[in-house]
Amino acid sequence: MFFKDVVGQDEIKKRLIRSVQEERISHAQLFSGHSGTGKLPMALAYAQYISCKNRSDEDSCGVCPSCHKYQKLAHPDLHFVFPIFNAKQFNKPVSDDFLPKWRTMVSANPYFELSQWLSHIDAGNAQGEIYERESESILRKLNLKSFEAEFKVMIIWLPEKMNQACSNKLLKMIEEPPSKTLFLLITENEEGVIGTIRSRAQLVKFPFINNTALEQALLKLEGVDPAIVPDAVHLAAGSYIKALEYLTPGDDEQFYFQKFQEMMRFAYARKVSELIVWADEMAKIGRDKQKAYFAAALRLVREYFVSNLKRSEITYMNLDEKEWAKKFAPFINERNIVAFADEFELAIKHISMNGNPRIIFMDTGLRMVRLIKR
Structure with missing residues (x-):
């Protein structure tokens, strides 16, 4: 994922790029904002930029081995945690059990909501949750040495879905992080994340996407009728997900x-x-x-x-x-x-x-x- 592929949010892009160039990368960051504002794609672009071997002043190069692996979401130092459910085909499942489906969905379009993700993994009536056993998987991964990149990156999508026990164990890891570890927590309900984690993570607030950036992004989509784009932008109210829903x-x-x-x-x-x-x-x-x-x-x-x-x-x-x-x-x-x-x-x-x-x-x-x- 490139910064140029993230719709709008130019000020946040500049801030994150500057943190890398000045080597002031906070080990735990909380990306907070409404659905459709680009938190997940921004986290992916940021992680790719950090690991890029030949990055420019504006974006990652896209051609080095690290970028190729990031674009496939298969870099050995990139890890994901996200809400799942107790699927019958797995014994005490963790996020890694659903990783192939996660890669498929994120690669197709990194702008999506929890309900769309749960439908993609056939969760049925189950509510998505991040279980206590996930913390053991996180600890095991992050205690390993980096394989290729300088940083090990752990992207946690919707940490408000963590149960209390998992949140407490994650807090301990954030308080005493392994060397060269970056936590990127992506939330749509900041108050739903336990206060002790919020207080130890650098907050990055995502505003609604401005109308100009939304319009430009929609006009680039294949097969879009330009005549209905203004209505889509108005209805979206700053959310790229809502704009896409209007079009299709x-x-x-x-x-x-x-x-x-x-x-x-x-x-x-x-x-x-x-x-x-x-x-x-x-x-x-x-x-x-x-x-x-x-x-x-x-x-x-x-x-x-x-x-x-x-x-x-x-x-x-x-x-x-x-x-x-x-x-x-x-x-x-x-x-x-x-x-x-x-x-x-x-x-x-x-x-x-x-x-x-x-x-x-x-x-x-x-x-x-x-x-x-x-």
Whole structure:
């Protein structure tokens, strides 16, 4: 991965390059920011730049043996940790068991979300987690001498998914790191990372990507209609992932919108039997997708409420959502918008606390019956 391939974030690129040139590389760095802002590709570009044998003032060379191995994500001094699940084909699995699939996904596009990763590894209903046994694997790898590069690099994607025991063991390694070791922790929920790790890692805040950089990146994509790029940039609100979803809607996004429509239609018509069937179906899709659905519902009611205010410049909807707004938006108003938001936020909380999903979806659906005609 090259710095030039990371969308936007020019100031962070300059800062990281300068840290290498001035030999001031902090041994533990926390890349924090919203989904789609480029934290993982930046970490890969940074690690490749550090190990490059012939780097320039702006990027790695791309032709030395180290760069070739980094581009295949197969450098012996590059290690990954990421959320996984207890797959039946592995005995006490760790990230290395899923490494071939990780390389495939990251090589195809390093901009993705947890739900997409879990779908890629067929996690089903399982929630992604970094287990305690992962710390033993990390310790074993980092206590080895570097094979080729000056630094051993450990990229930990979503450390907020670590269980407490693993976090505590990782803290000890960060406090007393092996020589020439670099930890790059990539989080979308900074508060979810234990405070003692946050306090010992150098924080790198990733802002939303500016619109100019987003537009330039989208126009470079093969087969993109330039006429719809401005709408994609507006909808993305600084996230490259959302921009790509606008251009080529994923199955998950289409599914969430369809199920939101069904829930609201059944609630408006007071079709309780259909809501029961709907709740049963939603209870089977896996907890991460369930939380993603309620997050999507929360976004949609916000957008439909704002569209009632005739403020198109601050609404962020794709074409299908805009079309449905013509009929549905009037039902989201000042009398029920807060209650709608409270219900969806509460549902996310209950799903996160491992509540019974069938009961949660049924209860939420029934509450929509009361709210939609308010």
